[in-house]
Amino acid sequence: xxxxxxxxxxxxxxxxxxxxxxLSGRTQDANTRYIAKYLAEIGVDxxxxxxxxxxxxxxxxxxxxxxxRYTYVFTTGGIGPxxxxxxxxxxxxxxxxxxxxxxxxxxxxxxxxxxxxxNPARRRMARVPKGAKLVRNVASWAPGFWxxxxxxxxxxxxxxxxxxDTVGPQLRSGPPILAESIEAGAIPxxxxxxxxxxIARRHERVSIGxxxxxxxxxxxxxxxxxxxxxxxxxxxxxxVRDMLADLSR
Amino acid sequence: xxxxxxxxxxxxxxxxxxxxxxLSGRTQDANTRYIAKYLAEIGVDxxxxxxxxxxxxxxxxxxxxxxxRYTYVFTTGGIGPxxxxxxxxxxxxxxxxxxxxxxxxxxxxxxxxxxxxxNPARRRMARVPKGAKLVRNVASWAPGFWxxxxxxxxxxxxxxxxxxDTVGPQLRSGPPILAESIEAGAIPxxxxxxxxxxIARRHERVSIGxxxxxxxxxxxxxxxxxxxxxxxxxxxxxxVRDMLADLSR
Numbered sequence: 001x002x003x004x005x006x007x008x009x010x011x012x013x014x015x016x017x018x019x020x021x022x023l024s025g026r027t028q029d030a031n032t033r034y035i036a037k038y039l040a041e042i043g044v045d046x047x048x049x050x051x052x053x054x055x056x057x058x059x060x061x062x063x064x065x066x067x068x069r070y071t072y073v074f075t076t077g078g079i080g081p082x083x084x085x086x087x088x089x090x091x092x093x094x095x096x097x098x099x100x101x102x103x104x105x106x107x108x109x110x111x112x113x114x115x116x117x118x119n120p121a122r123r124r125m126a127r128v129p130k131g132a133k134l135v136r137n138v139a140s141w142a143p144g145f146w147x148x149x150x151x152x153x154x155x156x157x158x159x160x161x162x163x164x165d166t167v168g169p170q171l172r173s174g175p176p177i178l179a180e181s182i183e184a185g186a187i188p189x190x191x192x193x194x195x196x197x198x199i200a201r202r203h204e205r206v207s208i209g210x211x212x213x214x215x216x217x218x219x220x221x222x223x224x225x226x227x228x229x230x231x232x233x234x235x236x237x238x239x240v241r242d243m244l245a246d247l248s249r
Numbered sequence: 250x251x252x253x254x255x256x257x258x259x260x261x262x263x264x265x266x267x268x269x270x271x272l273s274g275r276t277q278d279a280n281t282r283y284i285a286k287y288l289a290e291i292g293v294d295x296x297x298x299x300x301x302x303x304x305x306x307x308x309x310x311x312x313x314x315x316x317x318r319y320t321y322v323f324t325t326g327g328i329g330p331x332x333x334x335x336x337x338x339x340x341x342x343x344x345x346x347x348x349x350x351x352x353x354x355x356x357x358x359x360x361x362x363x364x365x366x367x368n369p370a371r372r373r374m375a376r377v378p379k380g381a382k383l384v385r386n387v388a389s390w391a392p393g394f395w396x397x398x399x400x401x402x403x404x405x406x407x408x409x410x411x412x413x414d415t416v417g418p419q420l421r422s423g424p425p426i427l428a429e430s431i432e433a434g435a436i437p438x439x440x441x442x443x444x445x446x447x448i449a450r451r452h453e454r455v456s457i458g459x460x461x462x463x464x465x466x467x468x469x470x471x472x473x474x475x476x477x478x479x480x481x482x483x484x485x486x487x488x489v490r491d492m493l494a495d496l497s498r
Contacts (some may be wrong), residue, residue: 025284035274048300
């Protein structure tokens with residue numbers, strides 16, 4: 001991993017999920033959460049996620065908005081051989097780059113398929129915008145690609161995850177974002193909200209959230225603290241635990 | 250439900266998920282998929298989803314972009330009593346509306362809590378932008394709210410779902426979006442991609458996607474057809490089934 005220089009701002013990122021199947025409710029997106037966790041571990045801030053349909057104009061508009069704003073944009077979906085797989089063309093258009101068969105991707109195709117099997121649909125999977133480099137992966141012969149700050153990955157989770165493993169070591173990393181979860185159990189949020197706000201104000205380097213969970217057993221609240229700085233995190237976590245102990249007394 | 254007038258374009262929608270816990274990977278968002286399915290059943294097109302952090306500027310910017318574009322914007326998260334719950338203030342700012350305690354929400358609070366329990370944190374939950382109406386629900390005393398085309402709901406799934414039940418009958422509905430899934434099984438996508446594209450071209454009123462799933466048993470592909478028109482859907486589905494039968498021969 002490329003370590004961020006001292007004082008350099010942490011790298012930021014957005015996820016762009018491309019696919020009608022997410023917006024129709026057919027498929028539960030799990031890629032965003034996987035990427036979120038992966039990035040937190042290498043200290044990259046995931047700041048936004050978007051889901052757009054298989055529509056070139058929509059993909060281009062979202063890409064342009066996100067790539068201008070964040071260090072990295074990770075897309076998932078739309079790189080297969082079928083007519084609804086239009087991500088490569090959309091990314092090409094966003095960058096004003098011609099989309100053409102990549103020689104290395106064609107070589108991979110030829111390893112995998114006979115000339116007879118190598119129909120135009122399969123050849124589509126070797127098409128990438130000019131200037132892009134391939135993102136190989138161990139889960140599939142079909143590569144993703146990386147152009148400027150946009151990393152284009154598969155929608156199938158096992159392939160996407162393998163592509164993240166390829167890409168991860170090349171990202172600008174930083175101190176991991178550390179997290180500590182503290183169970184507040186059945187103590188109502190309203191009982192600790194004001195004290196928690198005070199703690200949050202006193203520990204500026206720590207981001208603090210309170211998350212209720214409803215189950216048949218009743219409410220169960222969890223307080224989550226996150227920071228790049230272990231000492232700040234430990235101090236804030238102790239303050240939260242003391243506060244909860246006080247309230248339970 | 251308010252039936253769309255004849256010839257009126259279908260209502261569109263976006264989901265705006267508000268919460269650091271989604272972007273950190275702590276929590277798997279399940280609300281988007283629930284809302285997606287709910288809207289498809291009442292014929293509202295979900296066109297986009299976004300996830301933003303608990304940051305007022307980010308929430309306002311996303312709200313403004315989405316509410317200008319779609320018939321409805323559904324937000325989830327950020328309406329509890331803790332300091333990280335800032336959705337009401339962000340929505341108020343987006344609409345230039347003062348945020349104040351809603352008398353009806355205060356009455357609900359007073360039914361639920363004693364005057365001693367009614368601290369400023371809990372009273373925060375009764376604050377809504379002026380002009381908003383409350384969205385009651387059976388899962389919790391705490392209401393969401395609805396202002397112009399923005400519907401503000403809880404992040405806790407069981408409460409959000411109950412709020413959708415309150416809101417649903419008041420939305421502009423249309424013919425449900427029908428779907429049919431056809432198993433292509435182990436037939437490789439590349440074998441049917443070109444014929445599927447032809448079918449998609451011949452059936453303009455039907456949207457067709459192909460979705461590979463990878464499991465230990467191997468690849469399993471599914472073709473999903475969606476349309477508001479039952480006859481068009483049935484014809485396209487038959488064409489897909491015939492095509493797959495041909496390929497399996």
